[in-house]
Amino acid sequence: MLIEVKDLVKSYKVGDMETHALDGVSLTIDYGEFVAIMGASGSGKSTLLNILGCLDVPTSGSYLLDGVQVSGMSRSELAHIRNRKLGFVFQSFNLLARTSALENVELPTFYYKGFPSGERRARATKLLERVGLGSRIMNTPGQLSGGQQQRVAIARALMCSPPVLFADEPTGNLDTKSSVDIMKLFTELNEEGITIVMVTHENDIARYAKRQIVVRDGKIIHGARFESADDPEAHT
Amino acid sequence: MAEISQTIGSVSSMMTILLTTVAAISLLVGGIGIMNIMLVSVTERTREIGLRMAIGATPADILMQFIAESILLSTVGGLIGVIFGVTGAEIVGNIQHWPILITTSSIVVSFLFSALVGVFFGFYPALRASRLNPIDCLRYE
Numbered sequence: 001m002l003i004e005v006k007d008l009v010k011s012y013k014v015g016d017m018e019t020h021a022l023d024g025v026s027l028t029i030d031y032g033e034f035v036a037i038m039g040a041s042g043s044g045k046s047t048l049l050n051i052l053g054c055l056d057v058p059t060s061g062s063y064l065l066d067g068v069q070v071s072g073m074s075r076s077e078l079a080h081i082r083n084r085k086l087g088f089v090f091q092s093f094n095l096l097a098r099t100s101a102l103e104n105v106e107l108p109t110f111y112y113k114g115f116p117s118g119e120r121r122a123r124a125t126k127l128l129e130r131v132g133l134g135s136r137i138m139n140t141p142g143q144l145s146g147g148q149q150q151r152v153a154i155a156r157a158l159m160c161s162p163p164v165l166f167a168d169e170p171t172g173n174l175d176t177k178s179s180v181d182i183m184k185l186f187t188e189l190n191e192e193g194i195t196i197v198m199v200t201h202e203n204d205i206a207r208y209a210k211r212q213i214v215v216r217d218g219k220i221i222h223g224a225r226f227e228s229a230d231d232p233e234a235h236t
Numbered sequence: 237m238a239e240i241s242q243t244i245g246s247v248s249s250m251m252t253i254l255l256t257t258v259a260a261i262s263l264l265v266g267g268i269g270i271m272n273i274m275l276v277s278v279t280e281r282t283r284e285i286g287l288r289m290a291i292g293a294t295p296a297d298i299l300m301q302f303i304a305e306s307i308l309l310s311t312v313g314g315l316i317g318v319i320f321g322v323t324g325a326e327i328v329g330n331i332q333h334w335p336i337l338i339t340t341s342s343i344v345v346s347f348l349f350s351a352l353v354g355v356f357f358g359f360y361p362a363l364r365a366s367r368l369n370p371i372d373c374l375r376y377e
Contacts, residue, residue: 050371053290055289055290055370055371055374056369056370056371075294075295076294076295076296079289079292079293079294079295079297080292080294082289082290082291082292083291083292084292088290088291090287090374094283094286094287094290094374096284096287107288107291108291108292111288111291111292111293111294111297112292156291160292
Protein backbone atom coordinates (compact mmCIF):
# COMPACT_ATOMS: atom_id res chain seq x y z
CA MET A 1 0.00 0.00 0.00
CA LEU A 2 1.17 3.48 -0.83
CA ILE A 3 -1.03 5.21 1.71
CA GLU A 4 -2.52 3.67 4.81
CA VAL A 5 -4.16 5.91 7.38
CA LYS A 6 -6.02 4.72 10.42
CA ASP A 7 -8.37 6.61 12.74
CA LEU A 8 -7.21 10.05 11.68
CA VAL A 9 -8.57 12.82 13.86
CA LYS A 10 -7.89 16.49 13.37
CA SER A 11 -9.49 18.81 15.86
CA TYR A 12 -9.27 22.53 16.35
CA LYS A 13 -9.98 24.41 19.53
CA VAL A 14 -11.98 27.56 18.98
CA GLY A 15 -12.42 29.11 22.40
CA ASP A 16 -13.93 26.36 24.57
CA MET A 17 -15.45 24.56 21.61
CA GLU A 18 -13.58 21.69 20.05
CA THR A 19 -14.41 21.05 16.41
CA HIS A 20 -13.38 17.97 14.48
CA ALA A 21 -12.26 18.70 10.92
CA LEU A 22 -11.57 14.98 10.61
CA ASP A 23 -13.38 12.52 12.79
CA GLY A 24 -11.82 9.07 12.57
CA VAL A 25 -10.80 8.56 8.96
CA SER A 26 -9.32 5.24 7.86
CA LEU A 27 -8.30 4.79 4.26
CA THR A 28 -5.89 2.99 1.99
CA ILE A 29 -4.68 4.01 -1.43
CA ASP A 30 -2.66 1.60 -3.54
CA TYR A 31 0.16 2.35 -5.99
CA GLY A 32 -1.11 3.50 -9.36
CA GLU A 33 -4.54 4.64 -8.25
CA PHE A 34 -6.24 7.83 -9.42
CA VAL A 35 -8.42 9.03 -6.56
CA ALA A 36 -10.76 11.99 -6.32
CA ILE A 37 -11.68 13.23 -2.84
CA MET A 38 -15.00 15.00 -3.00
CA GLY A 39 -17.17 16.90 -0.58
CA ALA A 40 -18.73 20.25 0.14
CA SER A 41 -16.63 23.08 1.48
CA GLY A 42 -15.98 22.56 5.17
CA SER A 43 -16.43 18.80 4.85
CA GLY A 44 -12.82 18.17 5.79
CA LYS A 45 -11.61 17.09 2.34
CA SER A 46 -8.85 19.70 2.18
CA THR A 47 -7.76 18.87 5.73
CA LEU A 48 -7.54 15.23 4.69
CA LEU A 49 -5.46 16.09 1.62
CA ASN A 50 -3.17 18.33 3.67
CA ILE A 51 -2.51 15.56 6.16
CA LEU A 52 -1.99 12.97 3.41
CA GLY A 53 0.39 15.46 1.79
CA CYS A 54 2.38 15.84 5.04
CA LEU A 55 1.66 19.56 5.06
CA ASP A 56 -0.36 19.25 8.24
CA VAL A 57 -0.20 16.81 11.12
CA PRO A 58 -3.21 14.98 12.57
CA THR A 59 -4.24 15.35 16.21
CA SER A 60 -4.25 11.56 16.48
CA GLY A 61 -4.15 8.52 14.25
CA SER A 62 -1.47 6.73 12.28
CA TYR A 63 -0.22 7.32 8.76
CA LEU A 64 1.94 4.91 6.80
CA LEU A 65 3.27 6.37 3.54
CA ASP A 66 5.18 4.11 1.17
CA GLY A 67 6.01 1.85 4.10
CA VAL A 68 7.24 4.68 6.32
CA GLN A 69 5.52 5.72 9.53
CA VAL A 70 4.96 9.43 8.99
CA SER A 71 3.03 10.29 12.15
CA GLY A 72 5.34 11.70 14.78
CA MET A 73 8.01 12.90 12.37
CA SER A 74 9.75 16.23 12.90
CA ARG A 75 9.20 19.19 10.60
CA SER A 76 12.51 18.60 8.83
CA GLU A 77 11.77 14.92 8.30
CA LEU A 78 8.37 15.79 6.86
CA ALA A 79 10.04 18.29 4.52
CA HIS A 80 12.31 15.53 3.23
CA ILE A 81 9.31 13.26 2.67
CA ARG A 82 7.53 16.02 0.74
CA ASN A 83 10.62 16.63 -1.32
CA ARG A 84 11.30 13.03 -2.31
CA LYS A 85 7.96 11.27 -2.23
CA LEU A 86 5.25 13.84 -2.86
CA GLY A 87 4.39 16.27 -5.61
CA PHE A 88 1.93 19.12 -5.17
CA VAL A 89 -0.35 20.89 -7.59
CA PHE A 90 -2.35 23.80 -6.16
CA GLN A 91 -5.45 25.64 -7.23
CA SER A 92 -3.56 28.92 -7.48
CA PHE A 93 -0.48 27.39 -9.22
CA ASN A 94 1.93 28.98 -6.69
CA LEU A 95 4.72 29.64 -9.17
CA LEU A 96 7.45 32.11 -8.30
CA ALA A 97 6.79 35.36 -10.17
CA ARG A 98 9.52 36.93 -12.32
CA THR A 99 11.14 33.51 -12.51
CA SER A 100 11.26 31.47 -15.71
CA ALA A 101 9.24 28.29 -16.13
CA LEU A 102 12.51 26.37 -16.25
CA GLU A 103 13.74 27.74 -12.92
CA ASN A 104 10.35 27.16 -11.33
CA VAL A 105 10.52 23.51 -12.35
CA GLU A 106 14.11 23.21 -11.08
CA LEU A 107 13.22 24.61 -7.65
CA PRO A 108 12.52 21.33 -5.77
CA THR A 109 15.97 19.96 -6.60
CA PHE A 110 17.62 22.77 -4.61
CA TYR A 111 16.19 21.11 -1.50
CA TYR A 112 17.26 17.65 -2.71
CA LYS A 113 20.73 17.13 -1.35
CA GLY A 114 22.73 15.01 -3.71
CA PHE A 115 20.66 15.73 -6.80
CA PRO A 116 23.22 15.82 -9.63
CA SER A 117 23.36 19.50 -10.59
CA GLY A 118 24.37 18.65 -14.15
CA GLU A 119 21.09 16.83 -14.69
CA ARG A 120 18.93 19.59 -13.24
CA ARG A 121 18.46 21.66 -16.40
CA ALA A 122 18.11 18.67 -18.70
CA ARG A 123 15.45 17.05 -16.53
CA ALA A 124 13.46 20.27 -16.10
CA THR A 125 13.55 20.87 -19.86
CA LYS A 126 12.41 17.32 -20.53
CA LEU A 127 9.52 17.66 -18.09
CA LEU A 128 8.40 20.96 -19.60
CA GLU A 129 8.43 19.28 -23.01
CA ARG A 130 6.46 16.42 -21.50
CA VAL A 131 3.67 18.78 -20.38
CA GLY A 132 3.68 20.50 -23.77
CA LEU A 133 5.59 23.68 -22.95
CA GLY A 134 8.87 22.92 -24.71
CA SER A 135 8.80 26.23 -26.56
CA ARG A 136 8.08 28.35 -23.50
CA ILE A 137 10.68 27.28 -20.98
CA MET A 138 12.09 30.80 -20.58
CA ASN A 139 8.69 32.49 -20.11
CA THR A 140 7.79 33.85 -16.70
CA PRO A 141 4.40 32.95 -15.16
CA GLY A 142 3.07 36.37 -16.14
CA GLN A 143 3.63 35.52 -19.78
CA LEU A 144 1.73 32.23 -19.54
CA SER A 145 -2.00 31.47 -19.49
CA GLY A 146 -3.60 29.81 -16.46
CA GLY A 147 -3.58 26.39 -18.09
CA GLN A 148 0.08 26.78 -19.04
CA GLN A 149 0.98 27.91 -15.51
CA GLN A 150 -0.69 24.81 -14.12
CA ARG A 151 1.36 22.71 -16.55
CA VAL A 152 4.53 24.31 -15.20
CA ALA A 153 3.32 23.47 -11.68
CA ILE A 154 2.75 19.86 -12.71
CA ALA A 155 6.24 19.65 -14.23
CA ARG A 156 7.63 21.07 -10.96
CA ALA A 157 5.70 18.47 -8.96
CA LEU A 158 7.26 15.71 -11.08
CA MET A 159 10.82 17.03 -10.78
CA CYS A 160 11.99 14.72 -7.98
CA SER A 161 10.13 11.70 -9.48
CA PRO A 162 7.65 11.23 -6.61
CA PRO A 163 5.42 8.14 -6.58
CA VAL A 164 2.37 10.25 -5.76
CA LEU A 165 0.93 13.57 -6.86
CA PHE A 166 -1.47 15.57 -4.68
CA ALA A 167 -3.71 18.09 -6.36
CA ASP A 168 -5.95 20.52 -4.46
CA GLU A 169 -8.69 21.76 -6.80
CA PRO A 170 -6.22 21.80 -9.72
CA THR A 171 -8.82 23.12 -12.16
CA GLY A 172 -10.46 25.58 -9.75
CA ASN A 173 -8.95 28.63 -11.46
CA LEU A 174 -9.16 27.36 -15.04
CA ASP A 175 -11.66 27.61 -17.87
CA THR A 176 -13.36 24.47 -19.16
CA LYS A 177 -10.96 23.81 -22.03
CA SER A 178 -7.83 24.18 -19.89
CA SER A 179 -9.46 22.02 -17.21
CA VAL A 180 -10.04 19.23 -19.71
CA ASP A 181 -6.41 19.52 -20.91
CA ILE A 182 -5.08 19.32 -17.34
CA MET A 183 -7.26 16.32 -16.54
CA LYS A 184 -6.10 14.56 -19.72
CA LEU A 185 -2.52 15.19 -18.63
CA PHE A 186 -3.29 13.71 -15.19
CA THR A 187 -4.86 10.67 -16.84
CA GLU A 188 -1.74 10.14 -18.98
CA LEU A 189 0.55 10.52 -15.99
CA ASN A 190 -1.56 8.03 -14.06
CA GLU A 191 -1.29 5.56 -16.95
CA GLU A 192 2.48 5.97 -16.72
CA GLY A 193 2.24 4.72 -13.14
CA ILE A 194 2.02 7.82 -10.96
CA THR A 195 -0.57 7.74 -8.20
CA ILE A 196 -2.78 10.81 -8.18
CA VAL A 197 -4.86 12.02 -5.26
CA MET A 198 -7.01 15.00 -6.13
CA VAL A 199 -9.49 17.11 -4.21
CA THR A 200 -12.37 18.59 -6.15
CA HIS A 201 -15.99 19.56 -5.69
CA GLU A 202 -16.83 19.32 -9.39
CA ASN A 203 -18.41 16.06 -10.56
CA ASP A 204 -17.14 16.57 -14.13
CA ILE A 205 -13.58 16.67 -12.85
CA ALA A 206 -13.96 13.82 -10.37
CA ARG A 207 -15.16 11.61 -13.22
CA TYR A 208 -11.63 11.41 -14.60
CA ALA A 209 -10.50 9.59 -11.47
CA LYS A 210 -10.91 5.84 -11.21
CA ARG A 211 -12.06 5.98 -7.63
CA GLN A 212 -14.14 8.57 -5.80
CA ILE A 213 -14.06 9.21 -2.07
CA VAL A 214 -16.78 11.35 -0.55
CA VAL A 215 -16.13 13.20 2.70
CA ARG A 216 -18.84 14.74 4.83
CA ASP A 217 -18.57 16.23 8.31
CA GLY A 218 -15.08 14.88 8.75
CA LYS A 219 -15.97 11.31 7.87
CA ILE A 220 -15.63 9.29 4.71
CA ILE A 221 -19.15 8.30 3.68
CA HIS A 222 -18.24 6.63 0.40
CA GLY A 223 -15.24 4.88 -1.10
CA ALA A 224 -13.05 4.46 1.99
CA ARG A 225 -11.82 0.93 1.24
CA PHE A 226 -9.52 0.11 4.09
CA GLU A 227 -7.16 -2.81 3.76
CA SER A 228 -4.44 -3.36 6.26
CA ALA A 229 -1.84 -6.06 6.34
CA ASP A 230 -2.04 -6.38 10.11
CA ASP A 231 -5.82 -6.20 10.22
CA PRO A 232 -7.26 -8.86 7.88
CA GLU A 233 -10.81 -8.43 9.18
CA ALA A 234 -10.94 -4.94 7.75
CA HIS A 235 -10.96 -6.23 4.18
CA THR A 236 -13.98 -5.07 2.29
CA MET B 237 53.78 72.72 26.27
CA ALA B 238 52.72 69.73 28.33
CA GLU B 239 49.41 71.43 29.03
CA ILE B 240 48.72 71.99 25.32
CA SER B 241 49.58 68.40 24.47
CA GLN B 242 47.27 67.19 27.25
CA THR B 243 44.40 69.34 26.00
CA ILE B 244 44.86 68.11 22.40
CA GLY B 245 44.90 64.55 23.70
CA SER B 246 41.68 64.93 25.67
CA VAL B 247 39.91 66.74 22.81
CA SER B 248 41.01 64.05 20.41
CA SER B 249 39.79 61.22 22.64
CA MET B 250 36.52 63.05 23.18
CA MET B 251 36.09 63.36 19.42
CA THR B 252 36.78 59.63 19.05
CA ILE B 253 34.12 58.74 21.63
CA LEU B 254 31.67 61.14 20.00
CA LEU B 255 32.23 59.76 16.48
CA THR B 256 32.06 56.17 17.69
CA THR B 257 28.75 56.89 19.38
CA VAL B 258 27.40 58.48 16.20
CA ALA B 259 28.57 55.49 14.17
CA ALA B 260 27.05 53.02 16.66
CA ILE B 261 23.72 54.84 16.62
CA SER B 262 23.63 54.92 12.82
CA LEU B 263 24.43 51.19 12.69
CA LEU B 264 21.63 50.50 15.15
CA VAL B 265 19.16 52.60 13.15
CA GLY B 266 20.33 50.98 9.91
CA GLY B 267 20.02 47.54 11.47
CA ILE B 268 16.48 48.23 12.64
CA GLY B 269 15.73 49.38 9.09
CA ILE B 270 17.03 46.07 7.75
CA MET B 271 15.00 44.12 10.30
CA ASN B 272 11.89 46.06 9.32
CA ILE B 273 12.43 45.45 5.60
CA MET B 274 13.05 41.76 6.22
CA LEU B 275 9.87 41.46 8.31
CA VAL B 276 7.89 43.09 5.49
CA SER B 277 9.60 40.78 3.00
CA VAL B 278 8.71 37.69 5.06
CA THR B 279 5.07 38.81 5.26
CA GLU B 280 4.85 39.64 1.57
CA ARG B 281 6.38 36.34 0.59
CA THR B 282 4.35 34.15 2.94
CA ARG B 283 2.93 32.14 0.03
CA GLU B 284 6.39 31.65 -1.43
CA ILE B 285 7.59 30.36 1.95
CA GLY B 286 4.63 27.96 2.03
CA LEU B 287 5.39 26.75 -1.46
CA ARG B 288 9.09 26.26 -0.72
CA MET B 289 8.18 24.26 2.38
CA ALA B 290 5.67 22.20 0.38
CA ILE B 291 8.29 21.19 -2.16
CA GLY B 292 10.81 20.23 0.48
CA ALA B 293 12.44 23.23 2.15
CA THR B 294 13.19 22.48 5.82
CA PRO B 295 12.83 25.19 8.48
CA ALA B 296 16.64 25.45 8.40
CA ASP B 297 16.59 26.06 4.61
CA ILE B 298 14.09 28.92 5.05
CA LEU B 299 16.14 30.36 7.93
CA MET B 300 19.31 30.30 5.84
CA GLN B 301 17.58 31.84 2.82
CA PHE B 302 16.34 34.87 4.73
CA ILE B 303 19.59 35.36 6.66
CA ALA B 304 21.47 35.20 3.35
CA GLU B 305 19.16 37.84 1.89
CA SER B 306 19.66 40.04 4.94
CA ILE B 307 23.44 39.68 4.67
CA LEU B 308 23.27 40.55 0.97
CA LEU B 309 21.23 43.65 1.82
CA SER B 310 23.62 44.78 4.55
CA THR B 311 26.83 44.08 2.62
CA VAL B 312 25.54 46.03 -0.39
CA GLY B 313 24.86 48.80 2.12
CA GLY B 314 28.36 48.31 3.51
CA LEU B 315 29.88 48.54 0.02
CA ILE B 316 28.01 51.78 -0.71
CA GLY B 317 29.11 53.06 2.70
CA VAL B 318 32.77 52.29 1.98
CA ILE B 319 32.56 54.07 -1.40
CA PHE B 320 30.93 57.13 0.19
CA GLY B 321 33.42 57.12 3.07
CA VAL B 322 36.50 56.94 0.86
CA THR B 323 35.32 59.55 -1.66
CA GLY B 324 34.03 61.78 1.14
CA ALA B 325 37.38 61.64 2.95
CA GLU B 326 39.28 62.35 -0.29
CA ILE B 327 37.08 65.36 -1.08
CA VAL B 328 37.35 66.85 2.40
CA GLY B 329 41.09 66.14 2.40
CA ASN B 330 41.54 67.95 -0.90
CA ILE B 331 39.56 70.98 0.19
CA GLN B 332 41.18 71.28 3.61
CA HIS B 333 44.61 70.07 2.46
CA TRP B 334 44.62 67.35 5.08
CA PRO B 335 46.65 64.24 4.56
CA ILE B 336 44.19 61.36 4.14
CA LEU B 337 45.10 57.93 5.46
CA ILE B 338 42.72 55.10 4.56
CA THR B 339 43.89 51.73 5.81
CA THR B 340 42.80 48.48 4.20
CA SER B 341 41.98 47.13 7.63
CA SER B 342 39.43 49.88 8.29
CA ILE B 343 37.66 49.04 5.00
CA VAL B 344 37.71 45.30 5.68
CA VAL B 345 36.56 45.70 9.28
CA SER B 346 33.67 48.03 8.39
CA PHE B 347 32.63 45.76 5.53
CA LEU B 348 32.65 42.67 7.74
CA PHE B 349 30.82 44.58 10.43
CA SER B 350 28.03 45.44 7.99
CA ALA B 351 27.70 41.73 7.18
CA LEU B 352 27.50 41.06 10.91
CA VAL B 353 24.72 43.66 11.20
CA GLY B 354 22.88 41.71 8.51
CA VAL B 355 23.17 38.45 10.45
CA PHE B 356 22.17 40.05 13.72
CA PHE B 357 19.14 41.98 12.53
CA GLY B 358 18.11 39.44 9.91
CA PHE B 359 17.99 36.57 12.37
CA TYR B 360 14.67 37.38 14.00
CA PRO B 361 12.70 37.84 10.72
CA ALA B 362 14.32 34.68 9.32
CA LEU B 363 13.44 32.74 12.46
CA ARG B 364 9.83 33.91 12.16
CA ALA B 365 9.75 32.75 8.53
CA SER B 366 11.20 29.35 9.39
CA ARG B 367 8.63 28.75 12.13
CA LEU B 368 5.66 29.33 9.85
CA ASN B 369 3.31 26.48 9.18
CA PRO B 370 3.24 25.47 5.47
CA ILE B 371 -0.56 25.16 5.44
CA ASP B 372 -1.13 28.62 6.91
CA CYS B 373 1.35 30.07 4.39
CA LEU B 374 -0.33 28.48 1.40
CA ARG B 375 -3.72 29.76 2.54
CA TYR B 376 -2.37 33.26 3.19
CA GLU B 377 -3.91 35.92 0.92
